[in-house]
Amino acid sequence: MKNNRRDFIKQAVPAVAGVTMLSSLSAFSSDRNENLDSSDFLKRPQKFNMSGYAAPKLETVRIAFIGTGNRGSGAVQRMSKIGGVEIKVICDLRPEKANAAFKRIEASGQKPELVTGNPEAWKKVCERDDIDLVYIATPWALHAPMAVYAMDHGKHACTEIPAATTIEECWQLVESSERNKKHCMILENCCYDFFELLTLNMARQGFFGEIVHAEGAYIHDLLAGDFSKDKYYDFWRLRMDASRQGNLYPTHGLGPVSQVMNINRGDKMDYLVSVSTNDFMMGDTAKKLAATDDIYKQFVGKPFNGNMNTTTIRTNKGKTIMLQHDVTSPRPYSRIHLISGTKGTAQKYPLPGKISTGHEGWISEEEFKVLEKKYEPAIVKKVGELAKQVGGHGGMDFLMDWHNIDCLRNGLPVDQDVYDAALWSSIFPLSEWSVKNRSNSIDVPDFTRGSWKTNEPVDITLSKGGNTEVKI
Structure with a gap:
């Protein structure tokens, strides 16, 4: 099947019409992009090995959340329970979802900015200088474009699953992470x-x-x-x-x-x-x-x-x-x-x-x-019983979030790179x-x-x- 890898890329990668919130949501057609050649990636040497990489310590991890419709809202609440975290932004296309996420943490003292309504607003969020980590919980087709954009603008990225829906996107994640020396952590809670x-x-x-x-x-x-x-x-x-x-x-x-x-x-x-x-x-x-x-x-x-x-x-x-x-x-x-x-x-x-x-x-x-x-x-x-109290699929979501923050705050390698x-x-x-x-x-x-x-x-x-x- 090695001779058919080029044909695979031509057939298996759908065209994504842009990376805005609205256009990506409609990009689920069966069209295939025929301008890709997987052999190009095989010729590209590794820019930097992110496996075992320890990023510089962050005493306080400043987070922007993009997407609070389903999983993201719970993540906002969990992060508000973790020390050394400052929730800077809650971003969602729908104002009611961003507001609902904010209400879940209102008593915590966190005062994030709510960014809503504009399908391109997430890009401005990634471009901000007061963000260390972008936490992505949007529909699947947006995961890779958002994570790549975040890393290319100097941010670590946590992305919901799957992290990508095409082979091209998988390589984009790898190359952006290596190029920028920023973690791309898949939120595989299981x-x-x-x-x-x-x-x-x-x-x-x-x-x-x-x-x-x-x-x-x-x-x-x-x-x-x-x-x-x-x-x-x-x-x-x-x-x-x-x-x-x-x-x-x-x-x-x-x-x-x-x-x-x-x-x-x-x-x-x-x-x-x-x-x-x-x-x-x-x-x-x-x-x-x-x-x-x-x-x-x-x-x-x-x-x-x-x-x-x-x-x-x-x-x-x-x-x-x-x-x-x-x-x-x-x-x-x-x-x-x-x-x-x-x-x-x-x-x-x-x-x-x-x-x-x-x-x-x-x-x-x-x-x-x-x-x-x-x-x-x-x-x-260390935190198993506390995780069960905070919740998130019985506590596993909190264990994942706590560990990722602990790694960033202590300059430690992440176990899901x-x-x-x-x-x-x-x-x-x-x-x-x-x-x-x-x-x-x-x-x-x-x-x-x-x-x-x-x-x-x-x-x-x-x-x-x-x-x-x-x-x-």
């Missing part, structure tokens, strides 16, 4: 869930032996939300589902197992194959709703993404990862999170999480509690190409350009840092 942190710590200490296979997923029934008039502004997520076919949301399942397998830090993804079912639900839902509401007629006959996508990845060291994506079927929520090693196995779903060390089955609840105590991660010991953001997000367009080409294999780009061979894993040990306060 890496900070308690069982995932526990199994990562166990894996790093050799409990599972050599990890040979892992599985992750995003199985979450979002059918009603996709078609809701209120959940996603202007149906942006439905428009994506109506134009792209593959694993459109890979990072929840992929991020945690990639860290366990030291991907980008000792191993790399080699190639993948992907297969999808037909759509058996979204098209029918669109027809049913359109029969009584004209607003849904625009979605009738669209090539909706299939119910289930399964993607299999092989690594350079001969290990495998299986990912699944299903956001329409009436199935119980699951991210699977299975780790299979030469000495043991862990699996989170169906809940509760389980550990096995042999063929006899899962260890008992009492034995699990002993291991949980022995391998309790440092971050959980730009190479992770690009790689984990790239599975979206790569799986799309494979699905459209009878599940043929496609090479996975090495965004580290060979540095994976010498990059070291970044553990959340808190041996340095860990001094950022929490204000309940």
Whole structure:
């Protein structure tokens, strides 16, 4: 498939009509940009290795939030609980969303400026001199353009998932981060869930032996939300589902197992194959709703993404990862999170999480509690209970935000860097190409350009840092 990489880029990257708020929201057509050549990126040497990079310390992290419709509003509230943070700006196209986010922190004493109404206003926010970090929680198509613009204007960037929706955007993130020596942190909160942190710590200490296979997923029934008039502004997520076919949301399942397998830090993804079912639900839902509401007629006959996508990845060291994506079927929520090693196995779903060390089955609840105590991660010991009080998907969102701020304030490397953001997000367009080409294999780009061979894993040990306060 190496000879077909140029064809892949021509077919798999959609044209994005500008990077303004409104134009990007409508850029979900199936058009493909034919002016890209992936071989250009292969010729570009790494400008600077961001893996393990420690940016200069920031005693106070001054934050601008862009997008407070869904996830962003909760992030504003969480950040108001973290010491050494100054919330400077809340920016959203819709004034009511920015105001609602501000009201959630009004009692905290934070006094951010509200920037609303203008679809280009986010650029002015990124250009300001009083901002250190831009926190992006907008629709998917805006993540990469905003993160690149922020880094190019001297800001660190935190971006919601996926960090990019095209291979071109993935490379833009990498090159901007390297060029500006600014962190691009993907907000993959599932890496900070308690069982995932526990199994990562166990894996790093050799409990599972050599990890040979892992599985992750995003199985979450979002059918009603996709078609809701209120959940996603202007149906942006439905428009994506109506134009792209593959694993459109890979990072929840992929991020945690990639860290366990030291991907980008000792191993790399080699190639993948992907297969999808037909759509058996979204098209029918669109027809049913359109029969009584004209607003849904625009979605009738669209090539909706299939119910289930399964993607299999092989690594350079001969290990495998299986990912699944299903956001329409009436199935119980699951991210699977299975780790299979030469000495043991862990699996989170169906809940509760389980550990096995042999063929006899899962260890008992009492034995699990002993291991949980022995391998309790440092971050959980430090702020785990406080995180549960603050909230955000049970506390994992707060653990993620607290750790990112702690790294910036103490000049420490981040554990989810730009190479992770690009790689984990790239599975979206790569799986799309494979699905459209009878599940043929496609090479996975090495965004580290060979540095994976010498990059070291970044553990959340808190041996340095860990001094950022929490204000309940």
